[in-house]
Amino acid sequence: MTTDRAHSLKQLRRMLLVRRFEEKCAEVYQQQKIRGFLHLYIGEEAVAVGALAALRDDDAVVTTYREHGHALVRGISPDAVMAEMYGRATGCARGRGGSMHLFGAAQRFFGGYAIVGGGLPIAVGLALAEQMQATKRLVACFFGDGATEEGEYHESLNLASLWRLPVLFLCENNFYAMGTALARHAAVPDLCAIPRAHGIVSESVDGMDVVAVERAARAAADAIRETGKPRFLELQTYRFRAHSMYDADRYRDKAEIAEWKKRDPIELFVARLKAASVATDEDVAAIEREVSGEVERAALAADAAPLEPISDLERDVLAKVVP
Amino acid sequence: MTRTTYREGIRTALRTALHDDPRVFLMGEDVGKYGGAYACSLGLLEDFGPERVRDTPLCESTFVGAGIGAALGGMRPIVEIMTVNFSLLALDQIVNNAATLRHMSAGQFAVPLVVRMATGAGRQLAAQHSHSLENWYAHVPGIKVLASGTVQDAHDFVLEALADPDPVIVFEHQYLYAMEGELELGPARASPWRASVRRAGADLSVITYGGSLPKALAAAEALEAEGIRAEVVDLRSLRPLDDETILASVRKTHRALIVDEGWRTGSLSGELATRIMEGAFYDLDGPIARVCSAEVPIPYAKHLEDEALPRVETIVARAKELVARRG
Ligand SMILES: Cc1ncc(C[n+]2csc(CCOP(=O)(O)OP(=O)(O)O)c2C)c(N)n1
Ligand SMILES: [Mg+2]
Numbered sequence: 001m002t003t004d005r006a007h008s009l010k011q012l013r014r015m016l017l018v019r020r021f022e023e024k025c026a027e028v029y030q031q032q033k034i035r036g037f038l039h040l041y042i043g044e045e046a047v048a049v050g051a052l053a054a055l056r057d058d059d060a061v062v063t064t065y066r067e068h069g070h071a072l073v074r075g076i077s078p079d080a081v082m083a084e085m086y087g088r089a090t091g092c093a094r095g096r097g098g099s100m101h102l103f104g105a106a107q108r109f110f111g112g113y114a115i116v117g118g119g120l121p122i123a124v125g126l127a128l129a130e131q132m133q134a135t136k137r138l139v140a141c142f143f144g145d146g147a148t149e150e151g152e153y154h155e156s157l158n159l160a161s162l163w164r165l166p167v168l169f170l171c172e173n174n175f176y177a178m179g180t181a182l183a184r185h186a187a188v189p190d191l192c193a194i195p196r197a198h199g200i201v202s203e204s205v206d207g208m209d210v211v212a213v214e215r216a217a218r219a220a221a222d223a224i225r226e227t228g229k230p231r232f233l234e235l236q237t238y239r240f241r242a243h244s245m246y247d248a249d250r251y252r253d254k255a256e257i258a259e260w261k262k263r264d265p266i267e268l269f270v271a272r273l274k275a276a277s278v279a280t281d282e283d284v285a286a287i288e289r290e291v292s293g294e295v296e297r298a299a300l301a302a303d304a305a306p307l308e309p310i311s312d313l314e315r316d317v318l319a320k321v322v323p
Numbered sequence: 324m325t326r327t328t329y330r331e332g333i334r335t336a337l338r339t340a341l342h343d344d345p346r347v348f349l350m351g352e353d354v355g356k357y358g359g360a361y362a363c364s365l366g367l368l369e370d371f372g373p374e375r376v377r378d379t380p381l382c383e384s385t386f387v388g389a390g391i392g393a394a395l396g397g398m399r400p401i402v403e404i405m406t407v408n409f410s411l412l413a414l415d416q417i418v419n420n421a422a423t424l425r426h427m428s429a430g431q432f433a434v435p436l437v438v439r440m441a442t443g444a445g446r447q448l449a450a451q452h453s454h455s456l457e458n459w460y461a462h463v464p465g466i467k468v469l470a471s472g473t474v475q476d477a478h479d480f481v482l483e484a485l486a487d488p489d490p491v492i493v494f495e496h497q498y499l500y501a502m503e504g505e506l507e508l509g510p511a512r513a514s515p516w517r518a519s520v521r522r523a524g525a526d527l528s529v530i531t532y533g534g535s536l537p538k539a540l541a542a543a544e545a546l547e548a549e550g551i552r553a554e555v556v557d558l559r560s561l562r563p564l565d566d567e568t569i570l571a572s573v574r575k576t577h578r579a580l581i582v583d584e585g586w587r588t589g590s591l592s593g594e595l596a597t598r599i600m601e602g603a604f605y606d607l608d609g610p611i612a613r614v615c616s617a618e619v620p621i622p623y624a625k626h627l628e629d630e631a632l633p634r635v636e637t638i639v640a641r642a643k644e645l646v647a648r649r650g
Contacts, residue, residue, distance in 0.1 A: 060396070094429035103428035110395060111428060115419045121385040122420060125392020125400075132348065132374065132398060152415075155385035162380065316430040317464050319488035323516035323565060 005278050009287065011053060011210055012273065015045040015266050017291040018069040021078055024295045025068070025085065025099075029245050033303065034085045037114075038099050039066040043240035046265035047172050048073050048142070050213025051235070054221045055140055060108045060130075062123040063142040065100035066172075067112040070142060076104040078298035088305035095308050096316070116177075117150030119143065120169075124156050127165035131228065138166040138224045146177025148194065149185055157198040160230040167230040168220055169195065172207070174239045179251035195232035207235030208265045211272075237265075324507045329471075330500040332478035333363045333439075335508070337401065340485050341371045344399060347485065350377040350386060351403030360405040361441055361500045387413035387438060391421050391490075394436040399485060404440040406497065408454050421490040422465030437484040438492050442470070443534040443584055444632055445498040450620030453628075455584040457533070458591040460492045461561040468561040469515055470494040472536030474504030476515070476559060483515040494561075496534030516560045518568035524554035526646050527578035530569060530595055532558035535582045535633050542638035551646050553580075561591060569595065570602045577608040578645050582633050587615035609648045612641050 022040045029038055041048070048069040052061070063070045071081050076092050084091030085099050093103050100114040110126065113119035123141035130137045147153055148171065160167045171191055175182045182189055192202035201223070205216045213235055220231035238260035242249040273279035327335075340347045349364060355378040358365030368376040379386040383404055390402035404410045410417070421434050444453035461468045467489055471477040477495060484491035513519060521536065522543050531539040536557050543553040556572050558564065573579050579599050583592035596611045617631040 062392075092429075093427055093431070096429050097427045101427045103431050105428070105431040110392075110432065111424065113420070115415055118388070118415060118419055121388020121416060122392040122395065124385065125389035125394070126396040127392070128389055129393045129396025129398045132393075133396075152384050152388065155380070155382035156388075158380060159382060159385055159389060316426045316428075318467070319425060319430075319433050319435075322467070322487075322560075322563060323514050 008273055008278050009283060011049055011214070012266070012269055012279070012284070013287045013291060014049045014073050015210065015269065016287055017078070017294065018045045018048070018072055019266060020291050020295045021072060021081070021298070022068055024299055026241070026245070028299060034099065036098050037065065038085070038245045039243065040239070040241040041066050041069040043260065043264070044172060044174060044207065044237045045069055046210035046213055046269070047170070047207045047235045047237050050210040051140065051170050051217040051233070053214045054217035056137070058108060059137050060110055060126050060139040062110050062119045062126065062139060063112050064119060064144060065112050065114040066144070067102055067142070068099065071102040071104065071109060074104065074107045074109050076102060076107055076109060078294050079301050082298040082302040083305045086302040086305065087307070088302055089308040090301070090305040117143065117147040117152040120147070120152050120156035123167050124160050124165055127160065127167045128163065130166055131163070136225050138168055138221060140168045140170060142170045142172055144177060145171060145173040145175065145182050145191060146180070146185060148191060154194065157195050157200060161199045164229045166224045166228055168217070168224055169200070169230060169232040171232070171234045173234050173236050176239070176243070176252070178243045178247070181251070191234040192232065200230050200232045202232035202234070204234040204236065207237030208263045208268060210265055210269050324505050326503060327474060327506045328500065329474050329477045329495070329502045329504065330361060330363055332474045332506050333481060333495065334365065334367070335506070336478045336481035337364055337367060338370070340401065340482060341367065341375055346397065346399040347401065348375045348377060348398065349401045349403065350379055350390065352379055352381060352405055354378060354403050359403065361497065364403070383409050383412035384416055388416040388420065390436050390438065391416060391424070391434055394434045395424070395432055399435060401437045401439060401481070401485065404438060406452060407440050407442040407456050407494070408452055410440050414459075417460070417466065417490070417492070418463055422463050425489070426465060433488055434490045435488050436490040437481070438490070439481065440492070440494060441497040442494045443496045443498055444616075444621045444628065445534065447623055447625055447628055449623040453621035455616065457494050457561055458585050458589070458594070461591055465490070466562065467491045468494070469559060470496070470533035470561055471559070472496070472499070472533050472557055474502065474506050475512070478506055479512060480515055494533055498534050499537070502537065516563065516565065518559055518565040519557045520554060520568070520572060521557045522553070522555040524552035525576060526552045527580055527642055528554045528556055528572040528576045529580045529582060529638065529642065530556045530558065530572070531582040532561060533584070535584050538633060538635050539582050539638060541635045542642065545635065545639050546642055549643070551642060553642055564595070564598065566598055566602060570599065573599050573603045574606045577606055579607070579611045580614065580638070580642055580645055581611065582614045582638055584616055584633055586618055587613060588618060590615055609645060612645050614638050614641050
């Protein structure tokens with residue numbers, strides 16, 4: 001895949017967009033322009049970028065509260081995502097959701113879910129709708145390693161397997177659930193063991209390698225479309241930043257973080273593209289300039305964007321107000 | 324107009340729904356082969372097949388969540404949770420997802436989901452199978468809540484809930500499934516979102532819903548014999564509440580007695596009393612009275628269970644006190 005220059009540069013661009021976008025978020029968070037919870041994906045970009053490249057436009061996506069990357073890669077504009085985090089009327093949910101609840105009907109982006117594990121049953125149901133309507137679409141469902149201990153996780157794997165539903169389960173294993181390391185929350189650290197026990201073909205992938213993620217996701221997506229049955233991928237990755245902006249990150253060794261940063265997914269990919277003569281320093285610099293401009297413009301636009309009028313506070317609670 | 328049971332009314336509505344709209348499907352524990360814990364879907368698997376009448380594993384949270392997902396994906400699921408007691412395992416999906424998705428997505432996504440469940444006590448099933456937690460759901464913006472107390476409503480609410488674009492929770496009282504009543508088929512009856520005056524009267528308003536409705540009507544009958552004319556208001560919709568009908572009745576009778584099988588503390592009866600105070604305080608001739616369940620986990624033994632629940636005699640006694648206070 002590295003030989004397909006256009007596609008490779010597109011993937012690099014996506015990863016850089018997510019990275020720079022979130023760095024900007026962290027910066028403006030300090031200026032209190034973004035408030036509430038903000039969960040950064042920095043370090044994990046290869047997962048969303050690789051996996052989403054395997055989807056078709058009409059496939060559905062369900063994800064978590066750590067979903068800026070997924071939303072951007074799926075095509076919700078940086079302007080709409082940034083404005084949402086600024087709580088503005090031009091945000092992708094008009095300021096109703098904020099960082100943790102990004103939505104895009106046009107992108108079939110069914111949302112960020114902030115109750116750990118809560119999105120999985122939704123993904124299973126969306127897949128049931130696809131099956132009953134005999135589409136060939138699938139549902140990509142992202143969740144963390146921490147979610148694998150929730151009851152809904154086990155229930156969802158069972159139901160998807162039992163009913164042969166087209167769900168691509170994508171476990172973003174960053175080895176921590178907030179401050180609790182995987183070894184301290186999972187009795188069985190092999191995250192493929194449980195989905196396998198439910199009869200789901202499962203594979204563990206290097207989540208720092210965007211090419212490996214895409215390759216595995218494509219194979220899984222093809223298999224789902226062919227068999228109708230779910231697949232599971234564990235994507236091993238690492239978050240370089242704290243869990244959220246409130247987290248003092250006291251539970252991880254600095255050395256551990258430094259070790260993982262040596263495998264920064266963007267740096268790995270750039271090095272690989274250069275080694276294969278697919279991209280030059282100038283290509284990378286040009287992409288950097290582009291995405292930085294895009295991010296700066298999004299922040300400026302969000303700053304200037306209108307607030308939702310107070311009179312609209314109670315809008316969109318119900319589709320039909322009765323009696 | 325035919326005479327039938329509450330259960331049969333529900334089954335007829337389910338059959339109509341499955342027949343009329345290919346997007347409709349029924350899912351839940353034992354709704355298929357077993358025919359439904361309360362036999363509401365008996366025979367539907369045979370007629371509509373396992374795609375449309377789906378037995379689920381035991382996983383309330385996930386099959387309710389899957390109902391939400393299927394609704395998001397263009398289907399019209401009817402999810403049956405055996406009873407409200409087990410719905411506690413699905414509260415997360417109902418409260419955090421079904422109720423919020425429209426708002427959090429600024430109207431981009433809708434959840435046209437129907438969740439049916441049995442509620443209430445009275446069959447000596449003890450504490451874990453006897454809850455009345457309708458008010459938990461009625462508390463939450465973003466969902467609508469119906470509770471049927473007649474055969475007609477048991478039938479109609481299934482279809483009305485399906486026709487509604489929002490998530491609707493439909494409560495069926497477990498004591499009423501065998502109750503007989505009149506059922507009229509065909510289109511256009513009273514909106515489910517309006518309360519109904521089931522019996523007109525001038526001396527006091529007995530405001531109730533669901534499984535307590537037949538008790539309130541029996542009490543009104545007994546009161547009539549003693550010269551007290553009770554008006555019985557059936558809420559039908561618990562969210563939204565039909566303030567207009569409730570307040571109009573209280574303004575007419577000047578007295579309100581609320582009968583609610585929920586526990587009194589933090590109950591729907593408390594909400595109703597407050598609304599009456601807010602909207603008709605100066606029309607009242609005396610304090611609002613309530614008949615609720617005793618503040619105990621509902622016990623098994625018949626005499627204890629009977630004592631714990633609203634009873635016809637209690638309703639009659641409280642109504643008499645209320646009217647006597649006229650001075
Ligand atoms: C049901 C539930 N319990 C607890 C929380 C608080 N919480 C938010 S994120 C999180 C850790 C989740 O870890 P993981 O699934 O690995 O995802 P990650 O944050 O690492 O991406 C916790 C405990 C929550 N949001 N929901
Ligand atoms: Mg994690």
